[in-house]
Amino acid sequence: MVIWGVFFHVAFACIAFIIAPKIWLFSQKYDAKTVPQLLERRYDSQEGKILLAVIMLLMYTVYLVAIFKGCANLFQDLLGVTYVQGLLIAVAIVALYYVIGGLPAIIWISFLQGLIMLVGAVMLYTGLISSGGGMAIWYRIPADILSMEGATVPWQKSFGIAFSISFGLLALPDLLIMLFSAKDRRVVRFAGLYGPISITIYALCIFSLGVLAHGVFSSEQLAPFMANPDGLIPFLATSLLPCQQ
Amino acid sequence: MSAIVLVTTTALTSDILKYLRPATSDDKVLVMTRIVGVIIIIVSAFFAIDVPQLIVPLVSVSMGVIACCVFIPLIFGLYWDRGTATGFVASLVASFGSVVLWQLFGNPLIHLYSSV
Numbered sequence: 628m629v630i631w632g633v634f635f636h637v638a639f640a641c642i643a644f645i646i647a648p649k650i651w652l653f654s655q656k657y658d659a660k661t662v663p664q665l666l667e668r669r670y671d672s673q674e675g676k677i678l679l680a681v682i683m684l685l686m687y688t689v690y691l692v693a694i695f696k697g698c699a700n701l702f703q704d705l706l707g708v709t710y711v712q713g714l715l716i717a718v719a720i721v722a723l724y725y726v727i728g729g730l731p732a733i734i735w736i737s738f739l740q741g742l743i744m745l746v747g748a749v750m751l752y753t754g755l756i757s758s759g760g761g762m763a764i765w766y767r768i769p770a771d772i773l774s775m776e777g778a779t780v781p782w783q784k785s786f787g788i789a790f791s792i793s794f795g796l797l798a799l800p801d802l803l804i805m806l807f808s809a810k811d812r813r814v815v816r817f818a819g820l821y822g823p824i825s826i827t828i829y830a831l832c833i834f835s836l837g838v839l840a841h842g843v844f845s846s847e848q849l850a851p852f853m854a855n856p857d858g859l860i861p862f863l864a865t866s867l868l869p870c871q872q
Numbered sequence: 873m874s875a876i877v878l879v880t881t882t883a884l885t886s887d888i889l890k891y892l893r894p895a896t897s898d899d900k901v902l903v904m905t906r907i908v909g910v911i912i913i914i915v916s917a918f919f920a921i922d923v924p925q926l927i928v929p930l931v932s933v934s935m936g937v938i939a940c941c942v943f944i945p946l947i948f949g950l951y952w953d954r955g956t957a958t959g960f961v962a963s964l965v966a967s968f969g970s971v972v973l974w975q976l977f978g979n980p981l982i983h984l985y986s987s988v
Contacts (some may be wrong), residue, residue, distance in 0.1 A: 649950050661879070662942055663887045669949040672957035673891060678964050680887035682941055686934035687880040688916060693931040694873055695920035711921060718917045722910050725874045733874045740873075791936055798943035799935070801875040804882075 635793035636830035637823060643796050644819035647806055651815045654807040662800040665807075683800060697857050704861030734805055745829050751860070752832035754867035755839040764842035772841045789834070796826075836863060881909040933975045940967035 659665035663683070667676035695717055702713030724732045756764055765773075796802065809815045837856070840849055840863065852859040885905045890896060944963040948955045 646947075646950065650946070653950060661882045661886050662946075663883060666942075666945050666949065666960060670945065670955060670957045670960040672960050675945075675957060675960040675964060676887055677891055678961060679941060680883040682964065682968060683883040683938060684880055684888070686938050687876055687883070688912065689934045690931055691873075691876060691880065691912065691916035692919045692923065694876070695917045696923045698873075699920060714917055714920055718913055721874050721877065722913050725877055725909050725913070726906050730878065733878055737875055791939070794943070795935060795939045798939040798946060800879045800938065800942060803942070803946075804875065804879055 633827065633830045633834055635789050636796070636834075637827045639793040639796045640823035640826040644823055646797070647819045648812055648815050650803065651806055651809055651812065659807065660804075662803050687801075700857050701861050704858070704865060730804075730808055734808065737805065741825070745825055747864070748829050748832035748836075751836055751863050751867060752839070755836065755843055755863070758867060759839065759842040764839060767842040768838060769841060769846075772838055836860070877909050877913055878905075880912055881905050884908055933971060936971040936975075937968055940971055943967075 653669070654665055657665055657668040659668060663676040663679045666679060667673060695714060698717035699710050699713035702708055702716050703710050706713070706716075708716070724736055728736075756762075759767060806815065806818075809818070837859065840852075840859065844866075849859075852862065882905060885901050885908055889904065890901060941964050944967060945955070945960050948959075948963075
């Protein structure tokens, strides 16, 4: 399942590499700053633009609530603050660089965030492998976890989630606006080359964490994360990273 | 995360507001984008204080809806010259409807195959 998840992620990143220059040219041709604007000008449809904008407004607001919940959980576990304090820290950071920096700051922060996520994923992956005794970790993982059928979640569902997350690489407006703002075609090509490489490493590490955790921690320790998977990463970080030991 | 705030805000200011009030200047839209962005951050954080259980399935639906609604018109717009305004609107309605119906019926094919 992990291999399929990584395969979808890398495959869609490679497709993105192929079509990104064309999307960039498309945005330049129609002088578009937003995705609804681009599609409005391409299809000459004001109604389509408004419909898409309303859908984005509603759906992204829902998504933001979930992201703030994830951030608050992360700060709560890593910094030892309360949930609401973690939420306030997240709000303050995001609001500050959103208001002061504008799009350039957003792009730089996204780049740094990607870099931190990549380093963090590699550290947690190697931390789990090392705590589990190297390659011997695979023998400690229960057979039902390693089975394609999965222990609790049907494999079709994991397969679908991996596919849909990867699919988002091609079509999510928050990624597309960064492409629209690229200075020239060279920048798009550069990002298109290094993107799939970093995505391959990141996906391999992050998609394996849930499975590998069963080779280091007991099922009782991992039980809370079956209901709330958001808590697994802070738990692994506090349990495995050197500064916490 | 702030990229998500930005696209949410520009959907409201650059796309919807500019459509309702075409005379609004670009400078005013820019200022409003920043103010509305902060309001959206505060509103989202407020709802995150006590997250309803419904939010978990809604997140996967929300990403699915947005990706489907954008993917079809974007790819057809790039590689097919005969796409029309009617086709664009129809693809949005179909994408939205198919993702929402799929979720409402509880991923029927997944349960069908997993029980075999």
